[in-house]
Amino acid sequence: MSxxxxxxxxxxxxxxxxxxxxxxxSTSMHPVLKDVAAALGDKGKVIKIDVDKNRELSRALRVSGLPTLMIYRKGEMVWRQSGEQDANTLIGILNEYI
Structure with a gap:
């Protein structure tokens, strides 16, 4: 967890x-996330976490629906949503925390 x-x-x-x-x-989100990462550049990070390879973390964060998206800023969760999202929505939300 560290x-x-x-x-x-x-x-x-x-x-x-x-x-x-x-x-x-989940897999349909991959191209959306690439677009989000490209739009953010070095102003943010996009990290994909495979729940099957990270069961303990997924359980600790109570991930049940897939995909589950979370935004953290300075170590604190500031946004969470389960289900597919479009790139523009995610970019807009991320821009609130830049």
Missing amino acids: KFGELIDVNVPVLLNFYAEWNEP
């Missing part, structure tokens, strides 16, 4: 995408 703390305790917003390769809505 590695997770290092990922989220930064001065830029961090968008976490909890996904599974077997979950179609």
Whole structure:
């Protein structure tokens, strides 16, 4: 969990995408996340977390629906949503925390 703390305790917003390769809505988010990362540049981070490979973290954060998206800023969760989102919506929300 300390590695997770290092990922989220930064001065830029961090968008976490909890996904599974077997979950179609999760995989359909991959191109959206690439667009979001490109739009953010170095003003934010986008990190994909495979729930099957990170079961303990997923359980600790109570991830049940996929995909689950979270935004952290300076170590604190500032936004969370389950389900697919479009790039413009995510970029708009992230810009609030830049």
